[in-house]
Amino acid sequence: MVTSTTTVPSAGPVAGSRSFLSRLREGDEIARIITFLFAASVVLITILLVFELWQGSVLPRHKFGFNFFRTSVWDPIFDQFGALPFIYGTLVTAAVSLLIAVPLGIGAAIFLAELAPARLSDTLEFFIDLLAAVPSVIYGLLGVFIVVPLMRQYIQPALKNTLGFLPLFQGPAYGVGFLTAGIVLAIMVIPYIISVSREVLLSVPRDQREAALSLGATRWESTWKVVVPFARPGIFGSIFLALARALGETIAVTMVIGNTPVISASLFASGYSIAGVIANELTDATSNLHYESLVELGLVLFLLTFILNGLARLLIMATSQRGAGMGNA
Amino acid sequence: MNSRLRWRKFVSGFMLSMTGVCALISVSVLFFILGYLVYHGGTSISWNFFTKLPAPVGETGGGMANAILGSAKLLLLASLFGVPIGFFGAIYLAEFSAGTTAFVIRYAADLLNGVPSVVIGIFAYSLAVHPFKQYSTLAGGFALGLMMIPITLRSTEQFLRGVPNALREAAMALGASKWKTIVTVIVPAAYRGILTAVLLAFARVAGETAPLLFTTLGNQFWSRGWVQPTASLPVMIYTYALGPYEDWHRQAWAAGLVLLGLILVINIVARAILSRGIAVPRS
Amino acid sequence: MKRLAGMLVVVLALAGVLWADSTLSINGAGATFPYPMYSKWFDEYHKKNANLQINYQSIGSGGGIKQITEGTVDFGATDGPMNDDQLKAFQEKHGFGILHFPTVLGAVVPTYNIPGVEAALNFTPEALAGIFLGKVTKWNDPVIADANKGVKLPAEDIVVVHRADGSGTSYCWTDYLSKVSDEWKTKVGKGTSVNWPVGLGGKGNEGVTGTIKNTPNSIGYVELIYAESNKIPYGNVKNSAGTFVKGSLAAVSAAAAGAAKNMPDDFRVSITDAPGKTSYPISTFTWLLIPEKFSDAAKRDALKGFLKWALADGQNYAESLSYAKLPKEVVSKELKAINKVQ
Numbered sequence: 041m042v043t044s045t046t047t048v049p050s051a052g053p054v055a056g057s058r059s060f061l062s063r064l065r066e067g068d069e070i071a072r073i074i075t076f077l078f079a080a081s082v083v084l085i086t087i088l089l090v091f092e093l094w095q096g097s098v099l100p101r102h103k104f105g106f107n108f109f110r111t112s113v114w115d116p117i118f119d120q121f122g123a124l125p126f127i128y129g130t131l132v133t134a135a136v137s138l139l140i141a142v143p144l145g146i147g148a149a150i151f152l153a154e155l156a157p158a159r160l161s162d163t164l165e166f167f168i169d170l171l172a173a174v175p176s177v178i179y180g181l182l183g184v185f186i187v188v189p190l191m192r193q194y195i196q197p198a199l200k201n202t203l204g205f206l207p208l209f210q211g212p213a214y215g216v217g218f219l220t221a222g223i224v225l226a227i228m229v230i231p232y233i234i235s236v237s238r239e240v241l242l243s244v245p246r247d248q249r250e251a252a253l254s255l256g257a258t259r260w261e262s263t264w265k266v267v268v269p270f271a272r273p274g275i276f277g278s279i280f281l282a283l284a285r286a287l288g289e290t291i292a293v294t295m296v297i298g299n300t301p302v303i304s305a306s307l308f309a310s311g312y313s314i315a316g317v318i319a320n321e322l323t324d325a326t327s328n329l330h331y332e333s334l335v336e337l338g339l340v341l342f343l344l345t346f347i348l349n350g351l352a353r354l355l356i357m358a359t360s361q362r363g364a365g366m367g368n369a
Numbered sequence: 370m371n372s373r374l375r376w377r378k379f380v381s382g383f384m385l386s387m388t389g390v391c392a393l394i395s396v397s398v399l400f401f402i403l404g405y406l407v408y409h410g411g412t413s414i415s416w417n418f419f420t421k422l423p424a425p426v427g428e429t430g431g432g433m434a435n436a437i438l439g440s441a442k443l444l445l446l447a448s449l450f451g452v453p454i455g456f457f458g459a460i461y462l463a464e465f466s467a468g469t470t471a472f473v474i475r476y477a478a479d480l481l482n483g484v485p486s487v488v489i490g491i492f493a494y495s496l497a498v499h500p501f502k503q504y505s506t507l508a509g510g511f512a513l514g515l516m517m518i519p520i521t522l523r524s525t526e527q528f529l530r531g532v533p534n535a536l537r538e539a540a541m542a543l544g545a546s547k548w549k550t551i552v553t554v555i556v557p558a559a560y561r562g563i564l565t566a567v568l569l570a571f572a573r574v575a576g577e578t579a580p581l582l583f584t585t586l587g588n589q590f591w592s593r594g595w596v597q598p599t600a601s602l603p604v605m606i607y608t609y610a611l612g613p614y615e616d617w618h619r620q621a622w623a624a625g626l627v628l629l630g631l632i633l634v635i636n637i638v639a640r641a642i643l644s645r646g647i648a649v650p651r652s
Numbered sequence: 653m654k655r656l657a658g659m660l661v662v663v664l665a666l667a668g669v670l671w672a673d674s675t676l677s678i679n680g681a682g683a684t685f686p687y688p689m690y691s692k693w694f695d696e697y698h699k700k701n702a703n704l705q706i707n708y709q710s711i712g713s714g715g716g717i718k719q720i721t722e723g724t725v726d727f728g729a730t731d732g733p734m735n736d737d738q739l740k741a742f743q744e745k746h747g748f749g750i751l752h753f754p755t756v757l758g759a760v761v762p763t764y765n766i767p768g769v770e771a772a773l774n775f776t777p778e779a780l781a782g783i784f785l786g787k788v789t790k791w792n793d794p795v796i797a798d799a800n801k802g803v804k805l806p807a808e809d810i811v812v813v814h815r816a817d818g819s820g821t822s823y824c825w826t827d828y829l830s831k832v833s834d835e836w837k838t839k840v841g842k843g844t845s846v847n848w849p850v851g852l853g854g855k856g857n858e859g860v861t862g863t864i865k866n867t868p869n870s871i872g873y874v875e876l877i878y879a880e881s882n883k884i885p886y887g888n889v890k891n892s893a894g895t896f897v898k899g900s901l902a903a904v905s906a907a908a909a910g911a912a913k914n915m916p917d918d919f920r921v922s923i924t925d926a927p928g929k930t931s932y933p934i935s936t937f938t939w940l941l942i943p944e945k946f947s948d949a950a951k952r953d954a955l956k957g958f959l960k961w962a963l964a965d966g967q968n969y970a971e972s973l974s975y976a977k978l979p980k981e982v983v984s985k986e987l988k989a990i991n992k993v994q
Contacts, residue, residue: 067546067549068546068547068548070548071465071551072547074457075457075461075465076461076465078453078454078456078457078461079457079458079459079461079462079466079474079522080474081454081458082454082458082474082478082481082522083473083474083477085515085518086478086480086481087477088496089488089489089492092491092492092495093491093492096491113847115846116845116846117841117842117845117847118841118847120847144391145391146391147387147388147390147392148388148392148395150388151389151391151392154385154388155385155388155389164392166640167396167400168395168396168399169636170399170633170636171395171399171402173572173633173636174399174402174576174632175575175576175577175603175629175632176486176576176578177576177603177606177607177628178406178606178625178629180607181606181610181621181625182402182405182406184866185409185610185618186405192867192868212869214811214852214867215866215867216852216867230398231395234395258377258381259381259385260381260382260384260385261377261381263385264384284483288484288485288486288487288488289485290485290486290578291578291603291607295607295610295611298853299816299852299853299854300848300851300852300853310851312853315485315579318487318490318491319579319582320816320817320853321714321816321817321845322490322582322583323582323583323715323718323719324711324712324714324715324718324844324845326714326717326738326818326844334491335491338487338491341487341488342484342488345483345484345485346480346483349480349482353479424695425691425692426688426691426692427881502724504724504725586679586681586707586724586725588707589691589694589695589707589709590705591705593675597679598709608858611854611855611858611862612856612859612861613862613865613878613882614858614881614882
């Protein structure tokens, strides 16, 4: 135990001039080392993960190079592996989900941030957060038993009858497919858009709104033309976050997408996502090339989500700095 | 002028009510999910479900007792692995580090947080299954623990930072060393937030399926010890939902209700703890 | 807090001790084709041997081959026998070989869900190949309709369902199609995972059956018991002698009869498109993959004991689950081969 000093030490970090051993005896240095080891292990794990993904995909990188991203054939018999159908499926389902979730999500966020009284806003936000906590497999369960039959029996035929001239809505109505997966994903990512956008909108300084209103803008105009553009980087950040979530989604998507590695213009077609093919084939891949091609797909997915998450964070930070910079006079 | 104003006011009212509709739709999805699960799952929950092992394929009367215990064991392991790393790492970040080191650690944690669960599964397979030639509860716990680390770390760090500096300074004025301050003053002051962080991380991994597909294999019997394959609720739901048997579907609904119920309860409890505020510890 | 932590440690330690008791746990994984049979067998065998737990997970034959080669399971199961390359890979990795042991026979049947059609349709090889190649796209195509005069087939698009995972059932199906269709042979080939020209992917026999049940106008291929226990209609297939045969136990046994007499020592044999008037053309053996050497003597003896039981008493469970018993010649040959497991 430390020998008590008679003087009161200054309110600041203790001077580091004492020897290492005496610092050690006080326990502070031990605590620092121990906690540092734990913190460092996080960095270590992350580095190890990237390393494993890189090392584990050596074969296809050497054999296919960049052609991996240009071929759409996935043939374990003839050892031909191309990532294009899976990248396509992942991107299309993500795009569909954003098309649905972004308007709904931003609309809801505007309501929660601008209109709803604080209590209602907080209560609704509470429920939205609960929605974000629902695991993927539950969405998959509901997707298989509710959304798929609904799509097959009502929605897809209706779309076909009204918009069937578009190549987007042609082809047989399986129930499963890109559109269904996109809809299920939309439900899954809405909470992310809402909660981040709401926070970002709330952080817009009051005087922005008041300035607009004092110039005669209606409530909506003040919101849409002043507040939202001010928060735009952050809102884009929330969209990127949602996109990152949508890209990495495995179970719910593979249960409703149909699992066919094809590229098709129609949203009714059955497709495949990167995460889905990994989940279905990783334990079965008998040849090394097959297995490592799946790992390379995992690497691709990791890089995609990594970039998106990074961008998202930058954008969200940009908005809050903007708000802080303007300050509340 | 007046008609234009009226139009603008109309648009304003209309669009604002549309946003209300958006909010309504979003929130009602939650209640719809809950309601549907309660209806389908509730009617399927039976004593058998909680006590029996799975029946041979095609036969009825089986349950998910081993999956429930399996999930419990997996989550316990995940917490034992993930929480200490997150907790102590957060203490380092909040109390001891600064500058580049802190930035690197935070960046790594955020990176780990963003890794898709299926990629965590690949990683866990190559690290915890392949070298040991064994699917096991340990490997599954490792995979889930990995996912708990970043959430625990970042949230705990935030709550530790949220403890007012006055407390730190007061402790130091009384001659306490840094680690003593942390143990006796700062952590207890932030304990509500830390508990919340742990609970939320727990709830997050409770429903994860993809990492378990590559690490636990599944088991139709009780999984003995920690190094045998094990059944788990999410994987059972996944398998049974895709199968053709009505009995399997019923069990999948019941399991879904149990799983979602657990997750929602933990989330609600965690937020309730937090909303009571950061308490200053009793002297 | 400290007391809580202390209690937790004690509980954990106890749990670890208590649970790793004298029960021997053996893990196997593989084919979904015989999963109803195996889950029944391992359940019954556990009732007879309470200290032995044989945990079998149906992840597909591809998974069975891969995981036994990796060594993450104690035994595998497949309905698509390992080819020479895979055998060599196993040998190189482990230093000893792996043995195939047939357990039962089964039929892969074309099963479908056409609203309004309850009858068992007749499928010619050309029809099946055409459907799965994506060239026959409507149910009322003449290739199908001509063999089914008297059945009203709708003018609807055919939804093909196949396996998304590595499957021995797929192996048997593609093996048959490769034999009856040159186009299939050159374009797609046979294997546990192929590049399917069309169709939705289901996970396991269970997933394919589930998808067919839920999707109108669909067709897929599953093991007989999956179609029967889920009460979905399945078709008759025209065999090499020209007869439309239903996937019944007798027809499957007829298909195996020729192979039984000339069974190779490693038991790897294909009985698709077998000769004989009553043979069902899409039949297959299903095999357990057991390594030649076991480092754990207890596991080895337990597995050998189980195998002997499966070849004797176990066979009595087969027919009620719509699998055909092994021919006697095969059983006696296998009983001798069990001694090869060291």
